Amino acid sequence: MSRASRRGVLSGGAATLALTLAAPRAMGQARPKAVVIGGGFGGATCARYLNRLGVAVTLIEPNATYIACPFSNLVIHGSRDLAAQQFGYEALKREGIVIAPEMAAGVDADARLVRLASGATLPYDRLVLSPGIDIRFDALPGYDEAAAQIMPHAWKAGPQTLLLRSQLEAMRDGGVVVMSVPANPYRCPPGPYERASLIAHYLKTYKPKSKLIVLDAKDAFSKQKLFQTAWEELYPGILEWVALGAGGKTTEVSVKDMVVVTEFDRHKADVANIIPPQQAGRIAVAAGVADKSGWCPIDPVTFESKLRPNMHVIGDASIAGAMPKSAFAANAQAKVCASAVALLLRGEAPASPKLLNTCYSIVAPAYGISVAGVYHPAGGLLADVEGAGGVSTLGASSEVRAREAAYADSWFKTIAAEVFG
Amino acid sequence: MTRVRATVLAFLFSMSSACAQSPAPPGALSCSGCHGAAGVEIPSLSGLSADEITEAMGAFKSGARPATLMNRLAKGFNETETRAISQWLASQRSAP
Ligand SMILES: Cc1cc2nc3c(=O)[nH]c(=O)nc-3n(C[C@H](O)[C@H](O)[C@H](O)COP(=O)(O)OP(=O)(O)OC[C@H]3O[C@@H](n4cnc5c(N)ncnc54)[C@H](O)[C@@H]3O)c2cc1C
Numbered sequence: 253m254s255r256a257s258r259r260g261v262l263s264g265g266a267a268t269l270a271l272t273l274a275a276p277r278a279m280g281q282a283r284p285k286a287v288v289i290g291g292g293f294g295g296a297t298c299a300r301y302l303n304r305l306g307v308a309v310t311l312i313e314p315n316a317t318y319i320a321c322p323f324s325n326l327v328i329h330g331s332r333d334l335a336a337q338q339f340g341y342e343a344l345k346r347e348g349i350v351i352a353p354e355m356a357a358g359v360d361a362d363a364r365l366v367r368l369a370s371g372a373t374l375p376y377d378r379l380v381l382s383p384g385i386d387i388r389f390d391a392l393p394g395y396d397e398a399a400a401q402i403m404p405h406a407w408k409a410g411p412q413t414l415l416l417r418s419q420l421e422a423m424r425d426g427g428v429v430v431m432s433v434p435a436n437p438y439r440c441p442p443g444p445y446e447r448a449s450l451i452a453h454y455l456k457t458y459k460p461k462s463k464l465i466v467l468d469a470k471d472a473f474s475k476q477k478l479f480q481t482a483w484e485e486l487y488p489g490i491l492e493w494v495a496l497g498a499g500g501k502t503t504e505v506s507v508k509d510m511v512v513v514t515e516f517d518r519h520k521a522d523v524a525n526i527i528p529p530q531q532a533g534r535i536a537v538a539a540g541v542a543d544k545s546g547w548c549p550i551d552p553v554t555f556e557s558k559l560r561p562n563m564h565v566i567g568d569a570s571i572a573g574a575m576p577k578s579a580f581a582a583n584a585q586a587k588v589c590a591s592a593v594a595l596l597l598r599g600e601a602p603a604s605p606k607l608l609n610t611c612y613s614i615v616a617p618a619y620g621i622s623v624a625g626v627y628h629p630a631g632g633l634l635a636d637v638e639g640a641g642g643v644s645t646l647g648a649s650s651e652v653r654a655r656e657a658a659y660a661d662s663w664f665k666t667i668a669a670e671v672f673g
Numbered sequence: 674m675t676r677v678r679a680t681v682l683a684f685l686f687s688m689s690s691a692c693a694q695s696p697a698p699p700g701a702l703s704c705s706g707c708h709g710a711a712g713v714e715i716p717s718l719s720g721l722s723a724d725e726i727t728e729a730m731g732a733f734k735s736g737a738r739p740a741t742l743m744n745r746l747a748k749g750f751n752e753t754e755t756r757a758i759s760q761w762l763a764s765q766r767s768a769p
Binding site: 670 | 696697699700702703704705706707714715741746747749750754
């Protein structure tokens with residue numbers, strides 16, 4: 253704290269107030285308060301780091317068990333149990349983080365209060381929102397919440413993941429699986445292609461007369477050359493990818509007819525996996541931190557909302573420039589944000605950060621590929637540090653692919669331990 | 674009133690957290706996403722000295738040490754930044 257501001261506190265009426273407030277209280281009770289909304293990769297990490305930095309933290313999260321999306325494509329593949337994706341908040345509670353086990357319903361920015369679904373309110377000095385995504389059930393004609401029970405999205409892990417898995421299991425050999433992939437931005441850019449690979453692997457192994465059609469609203473995607481090279485080698489005749497330019501964009505679905513409609517075609521499906529357009533978790537809209545795009549503009553140094561003061565947005569909900577919507581990124585952003593929030597609460601200014609991202613994709617058992625990036629604030633956004641980052645080498649040996657698959661597994665164990673363990 | 678409350682808090686907090694660690698240098702907080710406890714495929718950094726980490730990062734960056742991914746990340750940092758990260762990592766009690 254600077255001398256000038258200390259003098260500010262101790263001069264005039266404020267001095268009396270400071271002393272009255274401070275005198276009867278133990279230091280611990282005077283800790284500034286942060287409220288974190290959402291106990292996923294971003295929010296749970298941020299809560300832990302804030303708590304360690306001496307801030308009193310309440311984490312608002314309605315679910316007692318968090319179900320992680322990374323590696324949930326292996327559950328759909330049939331090689332992993334959903335239980336391996338589940339984590340609780342016991343470790344966070346033991347550290348002294350208070351959990352409010354319900355939905356946040358709204359935020360009063362002026363009074364700095366979060367309103368909970370029960371009607372109770374929580375005051376904050378700084379608020380961090382990490383609500384992840386919500387599916388836009390208004391964006392694709394025919395695809396509403398009821399339709400998702402027939403054509404699962406499985407883009408939030410849990411019952412949806414198991415539903416897609418059981419539909420694949422029940423499908424006859426010779427069936428057609430149709431996947432629909434949205435335009436950018438959406439959660440986990442390479443996720444649909446990892447899923448396509450693993451579904452193709454399941455079909456090749458157990459139902460080799462079947463086909464997978466991937467209908468894409470894009471012409472280019474993450475790790476594209478690596479995926480396509482692997483598909484040609486591993487899944488010829490099984491996996492067909494239809495780009496936007498070839499009429500891949502889904503315009504409508506009909507659950508009654510089990511049809512996925514594109515500009516040029518109607519695809520009859522035995523199993524349909526619709527990954528629909530998405531937006532920041534709805535609380536971001538209620539709090540006033542989402543813009544017209546449905547996502548949240550932020551300051552790239554502090555992750556403070558560009559629309560509301562004292563509120564920070566991290567993870568999938570944020571507009572993080574070149575940083576993808578990944579669990580790795582949410583975790584990295586959470587740590588930088590916690591550090592910035594702690595400094596701001598002390599009246600200090602955080603320095604410009606750098607952040608990393610790494611996303612592994614599993615293309616087949618013991619076949620992993622990755623994309624990595626280094627980011628820094630530039631032009632008001634998080635931009636790529638030039639000359640760094642990139643994808644796995646094309647044409648690498650099977651030994652290198654196996655090593656990346658093992659690293660992927662190792663990454664998940666380590667990040668899960670950092671966030672929940 | 675709100676401003677006063679914020680200032681009072683800032684003052685008390687700055688005293689109560691005099692023991693708080695100095696902020697991590699740019700990039701350092703991301704490492705623990707992959708490098709954690711020993712016993713998994715990705716090596717733990719725990720127990721490594723600052724010099725060892727700096728040297729490894731330099732070798733990843735130049736290509737002298739083969740890598741699947743660290744070469745791509747090491748290129749995002751200059752020597753000063755790399756040294757700062759290494760020193761910070763080595764100074765963590767339970768290093769990530
Ligand atoms: C199939 C698939 C595979 C993936 N694979 C990878 C991968 O390999 N690597 C990787 O890095 N990333 C991967 N991801 C992406 C990753 O899951 C997300 O990027 C990550 O979960 C984002 O973290 P978050 O904190 O922003 O949101 P989340 O993890 O979704 O957490 C949000 C939390 O907020 C809570 N919440 C929402 N609204 C409220 C409210 N109003 N009040 C209180 N709580 C609320 C929710 O209950 C939830 O627990 C994958 C995603 C999918 C779908």
